[in-house]
Amino acid sequence: MSIVAEAALSSFFDLLFYKLSSSDLLKIFRQENVDADLKKWAITLWKIRAVLADAEEKQMTDEFVKSWLAELQELAYDADDILDEFATEALRRELNAEEPSTSTVIRFISDCVGLDRDFVTLMRSKIEDIDTRMQKIVKEKKDLELRENTGGRIITTRSRPPSTSLVNxxxxxxxxxxxxxxxxxxxxxxxxxxxxxxxxxxxxxxxxxxxxxxxxxxxxxxxxxxxxxxxxxxxxxxxxxxxxxxxxxxxxxxxxxxxxxxxxxxxxxxxxxxxxxxxxxxxxxxxxxxxxxxxxxxxxxxxxxxxxxxxxxxxxxxxxxxxxxxxLRELSRDASLRVFTHHALEATDFSEYPELEEFGQKIVDRCKGSPLAAKVLGGLLRTKHDHYEWEHVLNSKIWDIPQEKSSIFSVLKLSYNFIPSHLKRCFAYCSLFPKDYEFEEKELVLLWMAEGFVQETKGRKPMEDLGCEYFHDLLKRSFFQQSSSDPSLFVMHGLMNEVAQWAARDLCYRLEDQLGGSKQSEISTKKRKTGRRC
The missing domain is CATH 3.40.50.300 (P-loop containing nucleotide triphosphate hydrolases)
Known part of the structure; x- marks a missing residue:
């Protein structure tokens, strides 16, 4: 589980809290006399959420905390599935109460979700299972001695070294x-x-x-x-x-x-x-x-x-x-190449190492005009003149490069760490887009809405307007940028796309990552299904 998964988990908790307080769901909770059980869920989840920040720090060095977070994530998913089943049953009952002309729709929904069963008995059994697992997680939380965040952002050490005015x-x-x-x-x-x-x-x-x-x-x-x-x-x-x-x-x-x-x-x-x-x-x-x-x-x-x-x-x-x-825009390809070759070869081109040029050119293309990426990746190869080493760096994910050797990931991750939790899951969802994929604002907002990422507010602002606010919050923070070919379209910088993949790697899976390759990869059961196609 990546260290950013807790941020995504925290935002997922927001979604659970929203569903647990939904007026439509509260009605069916009361009808089936499970409202008291689900109220306990909300209270317990609030207490668990309070320690996520501490767990985020400790799980990098403590395997027990890492395992606890993975177990918590599975619990959150299963609880969400139960709430979705209640929402579907509430819709079925609402349609059933309407005119007989809707009976075809009712039968279609019932066939799709398999509601020809004793709904109440099944839900009570599932709720009891969640209760048992939740109590186990709470007990383990105490054993792990995780500290609660009493409010406000926790700032420990600076995420990057302080800058000075000196420059070469x-x-x-x-x-x-x-x-x-x-x-x-x-x-x-x-x-x-x-x-x-x-x-x-x-x-x-x-x-x-x-x-x-x-x-x-x-x-x-x-x-x-x-x-x-x-x-x-x-x-x-x-x-x-x-x-x-x-x-x-x-x-x-x-x-x-x-x-x-x-x-x-x-x-x-x-x-x-x-x-x-x-x-x-x-x-x-x-x-x-x-x-x-x-x-x-x-x-x-x-x-x-x-x-x-x-x-x-x-x-x-x-x-x-x-x-x-x-x-500030990306460096030109020529300037990026000069940055890279300077740090990798102490040269301005590949004339002394022609066997490395093919890989070097591809590494520079991967940097997408980021001078930091060109500098760091060049520095990684400074003492390596074997083309296998260059191919390895070319194919490595930015989070796989040890942080003591690369500042790219920590610099980009800092931007992610500073956005609110509701924007974290929206950004992580964008990992499903291939690199350089151009998208429309409305298209992405509607996809977020379909996934339930856009939450209603007390002001009852239209959901699509709220989703557009989410989009522009990410745009102004440089997570997205306007397409150079069409100002009505947007793209993610290649490195930001990698950050999105990292943020969602325990939550989303892009099938094209395996297409055309010889390796077979088992899809983790932690991944959630989505109908998105790119």
Whole structure:
């Protein structure tokens, strides 16, 4: 079971809770006197869900926790199947109560789902089985000493090393045009008030590298009185960030001072009347209130002061920006090739290793313009000049590469970890799409609705509108992107498709993965059936 399965499991719990509280199902629960049993399910599942975050961390090193999570997943699936059977029976009874003209429909449904049986007796037997298994899981939960999450996001260590402003320009490729555009914006600000320029793009596209190139530009350095670089990352702690900005400007530490009033007053004093450039790298915060609190001291800077923000999320850009975002695109194939060969062969082409060119070209194609992927995969092959090693890397899944040797997966996985649980299952479902498959927004939303992934809200917003919100939430977070051939269609970047496959690998199975191959693979019983065809 992958470590992301708990996130998918948590979102699956949301679906169970929704069904357990559905007015249509509550009616039949009461009719069959099982409402008390299913109310206990909800209470118990809430308690179990509270420890999933801790289980996620521990299952990587504890086989018992890993086994417990697999057992819990099976239980959740079986409970969901029972609730679906109740929903089908409720529909059958509703149709049966209507005009006789619907009898053909009733017979069709009954034949399809096999309702020529004692429904109540069978359901009670299944409920008792779930009760027994659930009590076993609760007991094992106590034995495993799993900690409950009392609320809020658990932030342990940073998911990626903090960035700095240092950059080796001789080892960067394909970003000259982007750099010129950002530098032009900075130098032509004139007498404008404080401006914020976001650089937005998927993880691994080189947003930080572009910001570093801009920060080190000679014209930029001469134009501004002060410059500061701060890596924000996931934890948008205003006190910490204010301290780090102060240190970047003054090189004076403020470890003992946690008074925001004092810190912001000192920062305001240092920036007063100065034209400054501040780089806020890797920002995740979408909370406008937090941002306005952090930026208060910046208002004291001279006209023409600028802030450059790098982020994967266009929602962050919308919260902070004062100018249109700079959308970073994939590297050209030629630039990707230069990145890869530089790190793999310390060369600009394959002239010294012609036997490796075929595999190298395919590896570069797999990177889909991601400089991080080209760098990491090239680095993996730096001391390997055997074409079998290159073929192995070409055919490896990104999650199969040891994390100590590859940062691709951890960088991309971070984006997944930060989306709400209802978006996790919608994104994981997209693993059924082949790579480079172009899809319509409405098409995907209707598929999500058919799978029950779109949940009604208290505001009774139409389901399709809600599904479109889900879609655009994923789009603005760079999980999807517009097709270059047709702006009405969308695609997933090849690496994001691999993340989706990883997220769903215990939940979904794409039959085409085995077609045309000699290997026979047994489909896990954990996979759930779907009618999707691509």
């Amino acid at each position: 320009e001789s080892r960067t490729y394909g970003r000259d045009k982007d750099k010129k555009e950002i530098v032009k914006l900075l130098l032509e600000s004139g007498d404008a008030q404080l401006s914020v320029i976001p650089i937005v793009g998927m993880g691994g596209l080189g947003k930080t590298t572009l910001a570093q190139l801009v920060y080190k530009d000679d014209e930029v350095s001469r134009y501004f009185d002060l410059k500061a670089w701060v890596c924000v990352s996931e934890d948008f702690d205003i006190v910490r960030l204010t301290k780090e900005i102060l240190y970047s400007i003054t090189l004076e530490t403020c470890h003992d001072n946690n008074n925001l009033e004092s810190l912001q007053g000192k920062l305001q004093e240092k920036l007063s009347g100065k034209k400054f450039l501040l780089i806020l790298d890797d920002v995740w915060n979408e909370n406008y209130e937090f941002w306005t609190e952090l930026r208060k001291p910046f208002e004291s800077g001279a006209l023409g002061s600028q802030i450059v923000v790098t982020t994967r999320n266009d929602g962050v850009s919308s919260t902070m920006r004062t100018t249109p975002a700079h959308k």
